[in-house]
Amino acid sequence: xxxxxxxxxxxxxxxxxxxxxxxxxxxxxxxxxxxxxxxxxxxxxxxxxxxxxxxxxxxxxxxxxxxxxxxxxxxxxxxxxxxxxxxxxxxxxxxxxxxxxxxxxxxxxxxxxxxxxxxxxxxxxxxxxxxxxxxxxxxxxxxxxxxxxxxxxxxxxxxxxxxxxxxxxxxxxxxxxxxxxxxxxxxxxxxxxxxxxxxxxxx
Numbered sequence: 001x002x003x004x005x006x007x008x009x010x011x012x013x014x015x016x017x018x019x020x021x022x023x024x025x026x027x028x029x030x031x032x033x034x035x036x037x038x039x040x041x042x043x044x045x046x047x048x049x050x051x052x053x054x055x056x057x058x059x060x061x062x063x064x065x066x067x068x069x070x071x072x073x074x075x076x077x078x079x080x081x082x083x084x085x086x087x088x089x090x091x092x093x094x095x096x097x098x099x100x101x102x103x104x105x106x107x108x109x110x111x112x113x114x115x116x117x118x119x120x121x122x123x124x125x126x127x128x129x130x131x132x133x134x135x136x137x138x139x140x141x142x143x144x145x146x147x148x149x150x151x152x153x154x155x156x157x158x159x160x161x162x163x164x165x166x167x168x169x170x171x172x173x174x175x176x177x178x179x180x181x182x183x184x185x186x187x188x189x190x191x192x193x194x195x196x197x198x199x200x201x202x203x
Contacts, residue, residue, distance in 0.1 A: 060091025103132015
């Protein structure tokens with residue numbers, strides 16, 4: 001059984017690799033690493049709430065396709081490849097509150113050089129923008145604080161299954177209560193909060 005699984009994975013990789021050779025005239029990781037190997041991804045990270053000076057951790061998952069042109073050949077006529085990706089994601093963040101967020105992000109992979117010397121090398125740095133909804137459940141589901149967020153950032157090596165992103169997020173809460181402090185620890189979010197997120201993607 002194990003031998004059959006290994007053979008199937010090898011056949012799939014060879015098939016995708018053959019298609020990747022026609023990707024903008026290049027052969028690189030965009031077809032395989034930025035596509036099927038990251039259809040479903042796990043995210044682990046840390047967060048720094050600059051509004052409250054609190055740190056925390058995050059865990060989440062996403063589905064999407066990082067390099068759309070490798071799948072749909074959208075940018076075949078562009079000599080120096082510009083590319084885009086889209087992901088739908090969920091993450092749970094624990095800092096001084098427990099936050100659930102659901103949203104989407106767009107990735108923009110710009111060519112970092114117009115020289116043919118680097119034509120066959122994937123873009124190492126990507127611009128990212130995203131937005132979504134935030135839900136904070138306190139004590140029970142009877143009291144849910146709702147909000148939304150927008151974020152911008154940069155990602156590194158999005159063509160590889162293990163990569164990293166640095167994001168800056170603005171969170172806006174539509175029904176926050178007045179902040180209450182217990183030993184200088186806030187128990188309610190401020191109407192607007194800012195935070196830094198460092199996120200590792202693992203397949």
